[in-house]
Each structure stands twice: as structure tokens, then as C-alpha cells.
Amino acid sequence: MSLSITALNCATLPVALVDLRAIDLDDHVVVRWTTGSETGSELFTIERSADGSYFTDVGTVAAAGHSSSTREYEFVDRAPLQGTSYYRLRERDLDGSTTYSDVVAVGRIQDATITASTMDHAVWYVHGAEPGAHWSLHDARGSLVLEGTITDEAGSPIHVEGSADHLNLLLVKSSSRVFSLKLPPGTAGERTMVTASAN
The missing domain is CATH 2.60.40.10 (Immunoglobulins)
Known part of the structure; x- marks a missing residue:
């Protein structure tokens, strides 16, 4: 009640x-x-x-x-x-x-987890981040490549067509924490999971 x-x-x-x-x-x-x-x-x-x-x-x-x-x-x-x-x-x-x-x-705030298909690295999915959290993708020099907002805690897609080869780091900023996720190089035919740690 x-x-x-x-x-x-x-x-x-x-x-x-x-x-x-x-x-x-x-x-x-x-x-x-x-x-x-x-x-x-x-x-x-x-x-x-x-x-x-x-x-x-x-x-x-x-x-x-x-x-x-x-x-x-x-x-x-x-x-x-x-x-x-x-x-x-x-x-x-x-x-x-x-x-x-x-x-x-x-x-x-839950730890964020990224899962991605390494067939082409065209789409990353962020799981566990609160809706409204800000995400940004950076290259090896730290320069901003893409950014956006988390829309779904259960799995928010990030489309990176044309930029996948240049990505090195994903930052997810919630209302109280920042999660840093280093993106590993892909292996054809496999899937990769990266687990965030809060800073």
C-alpha cells in the first residue's frame, strides 16, 4: 500500500x-x-x-x-x-x-558495463548507467569524438559508424560519479565486455 x-x-x-x-x-x-x-x-x-x-x-x-x-x-x-x-x-x-x-x-548508481559486437564495432551498448547520464567517446589523444545522453538503463545504444577505429576511451558521467572505460581493440567474430570503475 x-x-x-x-x-x-x-x-x-x-x-x-x-x-x-x-x-x-x-x-x-x-x-x-x-x-x-x-x-x-x-x-x-x-x-x-x-x-x-x-x-x-x-x-x-x-x-x-x-x-x-x-x-x-x-x-x-x-x-x-x-x-x-x-x-x-x-x-x-x-x-x-x-x-x-x-x-x-x-x-x-550502478557500475556501467559496455558490451559490443567486435564484428565491426559499429554499436556499443551501455548497461547500468542512469538515464540522463552524459557519455563521451575519446580518441587516444583524449580528443572528443562523439557524445550523447544515456536513454535506457537496461541498454543504451551508441552508434559509432565511421569512428570505431579511432576510439580509445568512453566516459560516462552520472549525477555523482564518473566511469572510465578503456575500449580494447576488436577481434573479428568475438564479443567484448568492458566493466567500468567509478572515479
Whole structure:
């Protein structure tokens, strides 16, 4: 079920929430929060959104109930969204009442992978880069040969007819990272895969 609820300030929570953060760790996102004290708390529900407005539940963590000392919690989202995601907590008390935390955001970008047919090197396909990312192809001297914009995360084609023999490097610039991919010489009849590393 999707929810569209404005998050309340952390200070209004029945628990004293002193920290809430979402951390990108390769193939998953860790949501961590710390409470200074809790009175009558029962359950934390972790909610996620792609746009910061419509949230869905992605997991739950049992609350301490009653605590006057600092407690740390963690939830691992093992199927996170690409791009920017928004997380918040919905805290339920023992009496059934609920309150919401503020929203935290985290950005995730997949490693880009290029696959190409080396029959003629006429088309390269970029997989895993976010739509809207800028790509540019360069020759061995670093001069710009072609450039454009990624249109499809699942496989964005780059047509390089007439320029294939001069290409040496592909740069993919997302909103937060730059991926450098060195293009190897082609071997007739084979396919080549190049995996990016973020700079």
C-alpha cells in the first residue's frame, strides 16, 4: 500500500530519535538510526520512496519498548532502487498510535558495463548507467569524438559508424560519479565486455 504523508519533525516522536541515516554500500542500502530514550515503543517500520512523496513499506524492526539509554538500530535494504531513494521511519507505540520521522535521501548508481559486437564495432551498448547520464567517446589523444545522453538503463545504444577505429576511451558521467572505460581493440567474430570503475 502506498502512503502519501508529510513526515513530522524528529522531535515529535515519542522516542527520542537522535540520528537517522541511509548509507549506500555497493549492492544494498543500510538504514541506521539511534534513539536516546523510548517510552512505550513497539515497532519501527522502514518506508522507502522513489520521489519523496509516495512511500511503501520495505521492512520492520522491533523497538525496545522502554529504554532510558542510547539504542542503535539497523535495517538492510537488499533490493534498493537506483538513483535517489528516500527513507523514513514509522514508529508504532504499544497503544497503536504512530508517528513519522523526517526523510533522509541516498543516491545509488550502478557500475556501467559496455558490451559490443567486435564484428565491426559499429554499436556499443551501455548497461547500468542512469538515464540522463552524459557519455563521451575519446580518441587516444583524449580528443572528443562523439557524445550523447544515456536513454535506457537496461541498454543504451551508441552508434559509432565511421569512428570505431579511432576510439580509445568512453566516459560516462552520472549525477555523482564518473566511469572510465578503456575500449580494447576488436577481434573479428568475438564479443567484448568492458566493466567500468567509478572515479
